[in-house]
Amino acid sequence: MHRSEHGYGERVTIFDDPVTATLLARLGSPDSTRAEVLANLRSVYAGLCAEAAVDRLPRVRREVPTRMEEKHPGTGIWRGELVDPASEVVVVDVIRGGIVPSQVCFEALSRILPEDHVRLDHLHMSRVTGPDGSITGTDLFGSKIGGPVEGRHLFVPDPMGATGSTVVTALDHYLESFGTPASVSVLTAICTPEFLRRVLEHPANVHVVTGRLDRGLSPDVVLATPPGTRWSEERGLDADGYIVPGAGGVGEVLNNSWC
Ligand SMILES: O=P(O)(O)OC[C@H]1O[C@H](OP(=O)(O)OP(=O)(O)O)[C@H](O)[C@@H]1O
Numbered sequence: 001m002h003r004s005e006h007g008y009g010e011r012v013t014i015f016d017d018p019v020t021a022t023l024l025a026r027l028g029s030p031d032s033t034r035a036e037v038l039a040n041l042r043s044v045y046a047g048l049c050a051e052a053a054v055d056r057l058p059r060v061r062r063e064v065p066t067r068m069e070e071k072h073p074g075t076g077i078w079r080g081e082l083v084d085p086a087s088e089v090v091v092v093d094v095i096r097g098g099i100v101p102s103q104v105c106f107e108a109l110s111r112i113l114p115e116d117h118v119r120l121d122h123l124h125m126s127r128v129t130g131p132d133g134s135i136t137g138t139d140l141f142g143s144k145i146g147g148p149v150e151g152r153h154l155f156v157p158d159p160m161g162a163t164g165s166t167v168v169t170a171l172d173h174y175l176e177s178f179g180t181p182a183s184v185s186v187l188t189a190i191c192t193p194e195f196l197r198r199v200l201e202h203p204a205n206v207h208v209v210t211g212r213l214d215r216g217l218s219p220d221v222v223l224a225t226p227p228g229t230r231w232s233e234e235r236g237l238d239a240d241g242y243i244v245p246g247a248g249g250v251g252e253v254l255n256n257s258w259c
């Protein structure tokens, strides 16, 4: 995967490839149908999940006989590194924007690990706005969490990393009551510099993999510098907590539910 150069530190991966950029440009376009948005979101998350799995999951060396082994004993055997099948993973479904991305990750990880090592949890969450329309926090209304996360690799696919309030609330909930994961990967289709600052400060030692980093409200002089070089001056959030340029309310579009 082509990765963007940036100054946000080693725990951040930003995709830099024209395929992901094209999918995300269509995803955010006012002309795209819901079917296109869904299909593009699935494609983007297949890439984000694979990248996080490569970076975070332990590996083992293995020898695997192929169908050629019978004809070529000893040489018809593939030798190399695989994902360690002992790894255990928990995918977090952040309802509602995260429903489709979490299902994509759950299915993808279930193809590379034993099925009983991959779990899907659900968190019912919603951002809360104050009287002026600005985001004041995130409510966690309920959860279905299938057990501890201690020693497991946590994947949090949340498409729009805006203020970071949703992800931080989710991680607080896990750390308070369900143990310490072996690693935490937050996967966003699009995120802001403000989001990165907030989630990287979290004690869970978060790694972020994002398809795009949007900082469209930054001054021109800052936009002329590589991402993260003048991080404190970068702005990607509008006054209502929406990402600019962003993709609008993705949870709303995906669900045709404007609330
Ligand atoms: O980084 P934050 O500022 O917390 O915002 C991000 C949240 O908004 C979107 O979801 P969705 O539209 O489902 O949620 P909402 O109704 O809470 O905006 C997105 O998928 C995140 O869950």
Ligand SMILES: O=c1cc[nH]c(=O)[nH]1
Residues within 6 Å of the ligand: 097, 160, 162, 241, 242, 243, 244, 246, 247, 248, 249, 250, 251, 252
């Ligand atoms: O820009 C944003 C911010 C939060 N949620 C979205 O769907 N879009």
